[in-house]
Amino acid sequence: FREDNFRKGIDSSGNxxxxxxxxxxxxxxxxxxNGYMIVHLATNGNGDSITTAxxxxxxxxxxxxxxxRGISASVVRPAGxxxxxxxxxxxxxxxxxxxxxxxxxxxxxxxPIEFYSYGENIVAANAYGNIVAVNGQNASLEIYxxxxxxxxxxxxxxxxxxxxxLDEMYADFDPASKRINVYIHDGTTAQQVKNLIETSEATxxxxxxxxxxxxxxxxTTQDDYLILKNGLQDTGYRGGAHLLGAADAxxxxxxxxxxxEGSTQKVIVRTIVGNMTMKNAAGVTTDTDxxxxxxxxxxxxxxxxxxxxxxxxxxxxKLDMTLDNKVxxxxxxxxxxxxxxxxxxxxxxxxxxxxxxxxxxxxxxARLGGASGRLYQLRSGNNADLTTNTKLADRIVQExxxxxxxxxxxxxxxxxxxxxxxxxxxxxxLEALSAAEAKISNADFAEESSRLTRAQILVQSGTRTLxxxxxxxxxxxxxxxx
Numbered sequence: 001f002r003e004d005n006f007r008k009g010i011d012s013s014g015n016x017x018x019x020x021x022x023x024x025x026x027x028x029x030x031x032x033x034n035g036y037m038i039v040h041l042a043t044n045g046n047g048d049s050i051t052t053a054x055x056x057x058x059x060x061x062x063x064x065x066x067x068x069r070g071i072s073a074s075v076v077r078p079a080g081x082x083x084x085x086x087x088x089x090x091x092x093x094x095x096x097x098x099x100x101x102x103x104x105x106x107x108x109x110x111x112p113i114e115f116y117s118y119g120e121n122i123v124a125a126n127a128y129g130n131i132v133a134v135n136g137q138n139a140s141l142e143i144y145x146x147x148x149x150x151x152x153x154x155x156x157x158x159x160x161x162x163x164x165x166l167d168e169m170y171a172d173f174d175p176a177s178k179r180i181n182v183y184i185h186d187g188t189t190a191q192q193v194k195n196l197i198e199t200s201e202a203t204x205x206x207x208x209x210x211x212x213x214x215x216x217x218x219x220t221t222q223d224d225y226l227i228l229k230n231g232l233q234d235t236g237y238r239g240g241a242h243l244l245g246a247a248d249a250x251x252x253x254x255x256x257x258x259x260x261e262g263s264t265q266k267v268i269v270r271t272i273v274g275n276m277t278m279k280n281a282a283g284v285t286t287d288t289d290x291x292x293x294x295x296x297x298x299x300x301x302x303x304x305x306x307x308x309x310x311x312x313x314x315x316x317x318k319l320d321m322t323l324d325n326k327v328x329x330x331x332x333x334x335x336x337x338x339x340x341x342x343x344x345x346x347x348x349x350x351x352x353x354x355x356x357x358x359x360x361x362x363x364x365x366a367r368l369g370g371a372s373g374r375l376y377q378l379r380s381g382n383n384a385d386l387t388t389n390t391k392l393a394d395r396i397v398q399e400x401x402x403x404x405x406x407x408x409x410x411x412x413x414x415x416x417x418x419x420x421x422x423x424x425x426x427x428x429x430l431e432a433l434s435a436a437e438a439k440i441s442n443a444d445f446a447e448e449s450s451r452l453t454r455a456q457i458l459v460q461s462g463t464r465t466l467x468x469x470x471x472x473x474x475x476x477x478x479x480x481x482x
Contacts, residue, residue, distance in 0.1 A: 037071060041096055054092030127152040127231035132224045132374070137382055139190045139217025142210040143180070143197070143226060150231035152178075152206075154284070159184050159193075159219060171200035173207070179296040180207065184219065191215030213381075222366065225425030227326065258291060261307030265291040294323060308371075318357070320406065324371040346379035346422040348429075356418055360407055 041051040076093035145152035194209040258265040293305040347354025348456035365376035372395040377384040
C-alpha cells in the first residue's frame, strides 16, 4: 500500500474518511514456478556490477505494478530525511552485488533475497531500552541484554539515591522481579552509570550500556523509567512482498486507527467496488468499530475515563492522569504522592468540608508533554528537534499545550465552582456580623442604663411581693396552733 493509494476526506455526516485503492489482481509473473523476481544488474566491461541502490530504486519506479508484481524498492534513509531523489541526494550510492555464485565448473548457486510479511519470521534478538534523561542526550543511555531471547523482555531499570555519601555506588539485578537498580550519588554522570552496569558483578554478565551522547550529563531519579523489550523481533515488513499471499494469515497487514482514543471514536470501512469481509477485534463481521475507554480503579474507587485519560474527584483527592501505551489490561500502576499542592481554608471552621486541596503538576520542560515525549526533547541535538523529526516535535507540542489547557481548566473550575461561592457566602456573613456590631456600638448608654435599672427594680419588687405572699400561710398556721 503506497501513500498515493490513500485519499483522506470528510463525508456528509462530518466523519473523517480514507479511500484506499487496492491492487487485488496482478497479471504476469517472472519465474513464476520458483517465485523469484530476477533483476539483471548493469556491469562494466569486466563483468563487475556498476548498479547502485539508487539506480535500482529509479528503475523500479518506472515499471508498472504488473511488471514488478506490486514490489517496490526504496533506499533506506535516516529518520527525518525526505524520501526524495535529487542531484544533492547522497544516499543509495553503494554498488549492488549479485546474489548468486558460479564455481569453476559453471555450477550456479543462488542466494535470493527473501521477503517476509509481518508475522512470518520471528527471531530471537537482544532486548533493549532507552533512558530519556531530564538533562538531555548526554545523560541518556541505551541498555542491551547480552543474551538474545524473550527472557529479558520487561526488565525494568531505575536509579536509587544513596543516603550516605561515603557509600560506594553499584548496580544490582534481581531476576525474580526483573529489575535493574543502580545506586547513585548526586552528580553521577551517564558514563559512570555505564561503567557500573558493565563492571558490577550482578549485571556485567547480563547487560551492556551504550551512551546516547558524550556521557557527561548528570543522571537523576526523575529520568524516565526504562523497560527492556524486543527480545523477539519480526523480520517481516507490514507491507512486504508476500502481502497478497499473507492477507488471510496476517491480521496486522492493514490497520485503520482513529487519531483520538475513546468510546466516542469510531472507524468505518466500506467497500465501494467489489467484496471484502471485515471483522472487528471480537471476530464479529462489521464495517464499523468503536473505541473503548480505560476501565480503572483507584484504591477501589472507579475512575471516570475518556480513552486513556482517567480522573477521580472525591473529598480527599482530585486526580487527573493520562496512561501511556505501555499500560495494558490487568496492569497495576503504583505511585506515591510525597508532597506538593496546598490546602486552602474557605470557611470559618477548620474541618475538611470547609477546606480545598489544590495540587498542580510541574510545568517545566521535563514534565510537559505526553506519550510522544517531553518538551525538552525539542532542544537542538535531541531526537525531536526541528531538524530531526518535525512530526514528533509537533505531537509533543500539542500534548504540552493540552497539559497547560487542562491545568488552566482545573484552576478555572475551582475559581468558578468553589472560590467564588465561598467568597459570596463569607461576604453575606460579614454583612450580618457588621449589622449586629453596629447595633451594639451605636446604642445610647444612658438610656440603656436606665432601662437596666428599671428592669432590676421591677425584678426586686416582684421578688419582695412574692416573698410576702408566701408568708401568709405561715401566719395562719401559727394562729391555729396558738
